[in-house]
Amino acid sequence: MKVISPTWPAPHNIRALTTTRQGGVSQVPFSSLNLGSHVGDNIHHVIANRQRVVCANHLPKDPLWLNQTHSTKVINLSDYDSTDADASYVNQAMTVSVVLTADCLPVLFCSLSGDEVASAHAGWRGLCDGILENTVNHFQCAPSQIMAWFGPAIGPQKFEVGAEVKAQFEAHDCNASLAFDLIDCKSQKYLADLYLLARQRLQKLGITQIYGGEYCTYSQTDLFYSYRREKQTGRMASMIWFE
Numbered sequence: 001m002k003v004i005s006p007t008w009p010a011p012h013n014i015r016a017l018t019t020t021r022q023g024g025v026s027q028v029p030f031s032s033l034n035l036g037s038h039v040g041d042n043i044h045h046v047i048a049n050r051q052r053v054v055c056a057n058h059l060p061k062d063p064l065w066l067n068q069t070h071s072t073k074v075i076n077l078s079d080y081d082s083t084d085a086d087a088s089y090v091n092q093a094m095t096v097s098v099v100l101t102a103d104c105l106p107v108l109f110c111s112l113s114g115d116e117v118a119s120a121h122a123g124w125r126g127l128c129d130g131i132l133e134n135t136v137n138h139f140q141c142a143p144s145q146i147m148a149w150f151g152p153a154i155g156p157q158k159f160e161v162g163a164e165v166k167a168q169f170e171a172h173d174c175n176a177s178l179a180f181d182l183i184d185c186k187s188q189k190y191l192a193d194l195y196l197l198a199r200q201r202l203q204k205l206g207i208t209q210i211y212g213g214e215y216c217t218y219s220q221t222d223l224f225y226s227y228r229r230e231k232q233t234g235r236m237a238s239m240i241w242f243e
Helices: 043-056 124-129 131-137 163-172 174-179 194-205
Strands: 014-019 074-076 087-090 097-101 105-111 117-122 146-150 160-162 180-184 189-192 209-212 236-242
Touching (some): 074 131, 087 131, 097 105, 097 117, 105 194, 105 236, 124 131, 124 163, 160 163, 163 189, 174 180
Antiparallel strands (some): 097 236, 105 117, 105 146, 160 189
């Protein structure tokens, strides 16, 4: 099983990783480590894959798998009444916060003191509407005491969007225009940089320690699932906890 570990100066007790598509039992088109139960894969394969991840990476317990809907809802894993959310926060040791993605941006957070963590699923809709801000608002420490890591997402050379997406981001922040590159004047198509858009949002909150953002799920076919590339495909997991 191949996983990616964040390269960031997190506290020594922080554990974090992102899975790839390698190392599971799912069959085409979900081959092979699909962790999403909502994509049409054999549910027994999904369960087996999830258990492989737990065992191979020495997770302290099974994660709570969210029902993600591109919302801005964040749940506290210490007290929740629904799994309908796109981010989770926890300040209890040995509790895993996890999100699933396949082009959308997974963002992992931890406090510099190592006693608060969170994960967020930031597709363009959730990112635009405030999923990252809502996640940071759950932290007890100040934003300046939080660091973030961007997991694998669709890269800035492959994420084509229309002018309406650009306009929605610019309505929140005029500097968002820097993350859009016009590629077709007639159809008003742009290439959007999810990593930069997320970085802008976090910096505006006061978070300066931001890492990751070097992968492209669309281009790196051997490592990652990509909904844009394949339509029917699996999901990777990005997770974090503290010991």
